[in-house]
Amino acid sequence: MDITAIYPGTFDPITSGHLDLIVRASKLYPRVVVAIAANTGKSPLFTLEERVKLAAEVTKAYGHVEVIGFEGLLAECAKEQGAQVILRGLRTVADFEYECQMASLNRYLASDLETLFLMPTEQHTFISSSMIREIARYKGDVSRFVPENVEKQLRAKFNQE
Numbered sequence: 749m750d751i752t753a754i755y756p757g758t759f760d761p762i763t764s765g766h767l768d769l770i771v772r773a774s775k776l777y778p779r780v781v782v783a784i785a786a787n788t789g790k791s792p793l794f795t796l797e798e799r800v801k802l803a804a805e806v807t808k809a810y811g812h813v814e815v816i817g818f819e820g821l822l823a824e825c826a827k828e829q830g831a832q833v834i835l836r837g838l839r840t841v842a843d844f845e846y847e848c849q850m851a852s853l854n855r856y857l858a859s860d861l862e863t864l865f866l867m868p869t870e871q872h873t874f875i876s877s878s879m880i881r882e883i884a885r886y887k888g889d890v891s892r893f894v895p896e897n898v899e900k901q902l903r904a905k906f907n908q909e
């Protein structure tokens with residue numbers, strides 16, 4: 749069975765932790781769709797177009813990984829993409845409650861969609877987009893945590909302020 753896995757998130761911006769998960773998923777599934785939520789409620793630093801562009805650049809070496817932007821419900825987007833699996837990363841126990849809630853809601857909305865969790869490598873356990881944005885905002889070095897194109901765009905973003 750050709751399973752499509754959808755990996756949703758805000759990706760504001762995509763990090764090396766996200767990429768670690770995408771690479772793991774790309775070894776498990778023949779098609780991986782990275783689905784970037786418009787998520788205007790979170791007031792993202794990068795526009796949806798910028799986030800999609802950065803993620804597409806970072807994943808271009810992986811032929812069966814696609815990057816899309818979406819608005820509205822993830823369950824709907826997954827259905828449109830023909831996905832059977834939602835992938836999420838679990839870093840620490842702190843992620844667990846939120847992830848449980850989201851997986852249950854998505855199961856309620858689309859009972860045939862399974863949520864699967866993958867763990868990033870240890871070195872990526874403490875990376876989050878929000879902390880990276882904060883470090884970059886105060887001109888700290890984020891080169892260990894994000895791909896080069898993302899680092900460049902973060903620098904450009906905060907130098908404009």
Ligand code: PNS
Pocket residue numbers: 756757758759785787820821822823850853854
């Ligand atoms: O990277 P994030 O911010 O933790 O990702 C959260 C995301 C985008 C996966 C979640 O907010 C989402 O699925 N948004 C789309 C709206 C939706 O379907 N909400 C119901 C499930 S929580």
